[in-house]
Amino acid sequence: MNFIAMLRLELLRLRVRPFGWVLLALGIGWLGWNFTLMVGSFLASQVQRAGLPDSPGYVDLVAVPLLGALAQLAFLVVPLLGMSTLAGERRNGTLAVLLASGVPASRIVLGKYAALVLWLLVWLALTLAMPLSLAHATSPDWGKLAAATLGLFLMLASLSAIAVAASAFTSHPALAAVVGLLVGLGLWTLNLGAQRAGIDDGAINAIAMSTHVQNLLRGLVSSTDLLWFVLVIAACLALATRRIATDRERG
Amino acid sequence: MTVAAANPVLQLDHVGRRRAGRMVVDEVTLELGAGQVLGLLGVNGAGKSTTLAMIVGALQPDMGTIRIGGKDLTEEPIATRQLVGWLPERAPVWPELTVAEHLATHGRLRGLRGTALRAAGDAALAQAGMTELRQRLAGALSQGQRQRLCLACALLHRPALLVLDEPANGLDPVHAAALKQTIRTLAQGGTAVILSTHLLAEATAVCDHVAILHEGRLRHVGAIAAGDQAALERTFFEIAMHGANPAARAA
Numbered sequence: 001m002n003f004i005a006m007l008r009l010e011l012l013r014l015r016v017r018p019f020g021w022v023l024l025a026l027g028i029g030w031l032g033w034n035f036t037l038m039v040g041s042f043l044a045s046q047v048q049r050a051g052l053p054d055s056p057g058y059v060d061l062v063a064v065p066l067l068g069a070l071a072q073l074a075f076l077v078v079p080l081l082g083m084s085t086l087a088g089e090r091r092n093g094t095l096a097v098l099l100a101s102g103v104p105a106s107r108i109v110l111g112k113y114a115a116l117v118l119w120l121l122v123w124l125a126l127t128l129a130m131p132l133s134l135a136h137a138t139s140p141d142w143g144k145l146a147a148a149t150l151g152l153f154l155m156l157a158s159l160s161a162i163a164v165a166a167s168a169f170t171s172h173p174a175l176a177a178v179v180g181l182l183v184g185l186g187l188w189t190l191n192l193g194a195q196r197a198g199i200d201d202g203a204i205n206a207i208a209m210s211t212h213v214q215n216l217l218r219g220l221v222s223s224t225d226l227l228w229f230v231l232v233i234a235a236c237l238a239l240a241t242r243r244i245a246t247d248r249e250r251g
Numbered sequence: 252m253t254v255a256a257a258n259p260v261l262q263l264d265h266v267g268r269r270r271a272g273r274m275v276v277d278e279v280t281l282e283l284g285a286g287q288v289l290g291l292l293g294v295n296g297a298g299k300s301t302t303l304a305m306i307v308g309a310l311q312p313d314m315g316t317i318r319i320g321g322k323d324l325t326e327e328p329i330a331t332r333q334l335v336g337w338l339p340e341r342a343p344v345w346p347e348l349t350v351a352e353h354l355a356t357h358g359r360l361r362g363l364r365g366t367a368l369r370a371a372g373d374a375a376l377a378q379a380g381m382t383e384l385r386q387r388l389a390g391a392l393s394q395g396q397r398q399r400l401c402l403a404c405a406l407l408h409r410p411a412l413l414v415l416d417e418p419a420n421g422l423d424p425v426h427a428a429a430l431k432q433t434i435r436t437l438a439q440g441g442t443a444v445i446l447s448t449h450l451l452a453e454a455t456a457v458c459d460h461v462a463i464l465h466e467g468r469l470r471h472v473g474a475i476a477a478g479d480q481a482a483l484e485r486t487f488f489e490i491a492m493h494g495a496n497p498a499a500r501a502a
Contacts, residue, residue: 005359009345012356016347093343096309101360102332248311 002103006111007118010085014119023077027070028126034069035130038062058138059145063131064217067152070127071213074120074159075188079180081119082163083173085112086244090171095247105244109237113164120156124149144219151216154229158209159184161236168240184209187232259318260285260334260412260443261306266315267467268301276301277467278315283443283460285411288434290458290475291447294491298467299447300340303416306445307337320411333361336405340416340447342397346390350381350400353389354407361408371407379403380429394421402430406437413437415446419453431457451487455480465490 014020042061049055086109089095098108128149131140159180166179191208205211209232212225261283268276276298283289293299304310306317308324308331317324324331344353354372363371376382379399384392389400398421405413415434419427434444434457448454454461455475461483463471470490475483 002360005356008359009356012352013345013347092345093339093341094345096304097337097339097343098360100304100307100309100332100335100337101357102308102329103360104329248309 002107003111003114006098006103006107007114010112010115011118014081014115020081020119023080024123024126027073027077027123030073031066031069031127032130035062035066038065039134057141058131058135059141059148062134063128063140063145064148066127066131067148068217070124070152071155074156075181075184077123078116078120078156078159079163079166079177079184082116082160082180083167083177085116085164086167086240087170087173087176088167090247091173095244099244099248105247106241108244109164109168109240113160113237113240116160116164117157120160121153124152124156141219147219147221148217150221151213151225154216154226155209155213158229158232158236161233161240162187165236165240165243168243258284260320261445262316262318263302263306264316264318266302266305266312266317268298268305268310269313270301275467276305276312276464279464279467279469280315281462281469281472283412283445285441285443286438287460288438288444288446288458290454290461291445291464292449292451292454292461292487293447293464295449297464299464300416302464303337303414303445303447306412307335307414308332309337309339333408334411336408336410336413338398338401338405338413338415338418340420342394342401342420344389344392344397344400346388348389349386350376350389350392350403351385353400353404357404358407363408371409375403375406378406378433380426395423395426398422399426399430402433409442411441411443413442413444415444417448418446419448419450427453451480451483455483463487463490 039062042058045061086095089098095108099105131145162183163176163180166183167173167176170176170179187207187209189208189210191205191211194202194204199205206224206228209228212228215222215225259282261281263279263281265278265280266276267274267278279298279302281289291299291302301310305312306319308328311325319331320334322331322334345356348356351372354375355368358368358371373382376385379402381396381399381403384396387396389397392400398418402415402418405415418430422430431453434446438444438459446458458475460472460474462469463486471486
């Protein structure tokens with residue numbers, strides 16, 4: 001039950017803080033603008049595409065690029081939303097109160113992580129509502145859309161875990177945001193050099209986040225990609241839990 | 252050195268804590284029974300807050316054992332912490348939550364639900380004189396009001412041991428008097444109370460025993476006669492200036 005109490009606390013804090021709403025509104029506004037441009041370009045190219053066999057459809061030209069835009073935004077928004085989860089508690093002195101209340105470190109971390117992911121799910125749902133609002137007028141590839149949505153969800157969940165872990169190691173939320181941003185970008189661009197050199201396989205590509213997200217955005221769901229996200233999330237949450245547990249030892 | 256207690260609620264046995272290679276709390280042994288009020292005195296840096304943080308489980312002792320209600324804090328950390336209410340020195344709050352939301356959160360973390368949670372919240376608010384501030388944001392409270400809010404949160408689950416770290420910080424004379432009355436009422440109801448303070452007058456007014464810490468070591472423990480501030484002052488200043496209590500120096 002401690003987990004539910006922590007989840008409720010964090011959701012309540014996210015709900016009443018203007019910062020989360022401002023980020024959500026700015027993000028949705030920017031994505032809405034992108035969506036309008038994408039729909040315009042989709043309509044403009046309709047005649048050209050009609051003559052092509054296997055031409056890209058609504059999902060390829062509107063829905064997936066929109067989710068791609070959300071992914072770009074997520075690198076900045078997720079660390080900003082997650083920076084205060086644990087660093088803010090430590091800075092406030094409330095982390096010690098939570099630990100003294102008998103809440104295990106794992107429940108504190110999981111509760112805060114789950115709240116952040118739920119908040120980002122709202123963001124993902126609102127973004128997805130844009131292409132879905134016009135889906136009745138087209139014949140979308142539902143399978144590809146589902147895979148891309150799963151990819152984005154897993155990416156947001158991974159970035160959230162990174163943000164929570166970064167937040168667990170400091171009492172300065174701004175520092176946590178910078179570390180979260182750098183680690184997220186680092187994981188994404190890890191294989192940039194290899195890709196430019198034309199290397200499509202190898203360990204560096206397997207480690208990079210971009211490889212796994214791009215597969216899902218293309219509609220390819222593989223257990224390797226899913227396992228990568230599960231491992232990153234589990235590792236980050238385990239690190240965060242360990243760090244919070246050592247707060248009692250370090251003081 | 253111990254406070255004699257037939258059924259001790261709190262037992263510290265050679266408890267110590269090291270920081271930066273120095274013992275900030277050194278082999279403190281102490282017992283406190285139900286209904287007793289112990290004042291923990293000492294100059295700044297004497298180790299009072301560290302001792303209290305170890306008692307509530309926010310810090311882990313490097314040596315010794317802490318038992319609360321007969322249970323070992325290390326072996327049964329969750330069950331033991333449920334017996335303790337803690338008012339930390341800085342009275343940390345979540346500024347974006349209201350007073351009522353604080354109580355609801357603390358209650359849920361302590362396992363209270365539904366009508367029991369509401370009833371406990373109302374009683375704690377009344378006890379802390381905060382009923383009319385129920386809907387006020389914690390960030391808008393004065394330091395004294397935050398102290399009272401944290402006291403209400405600490406009392407919510409009717410703890411067997413109440414730990415107060417500088418409880419009179421920021422309180423006006425009216426609420427300071429009310430706090431003393433609350434402590435006496437709680438003690439009469441069987442709650443063991445341990446409070447740290449710089450104010451010798453406060454100690455003589457509400458405590459039936461005092462313990463004086465100096466450089467991490469317990470130098471004096473004993474009962475005090477109500478209102479006998481002069482004797483306490485002599486002992487305190489002797490220890491603060493010479494590091495030993497008058498009886499030990501005479502011997």
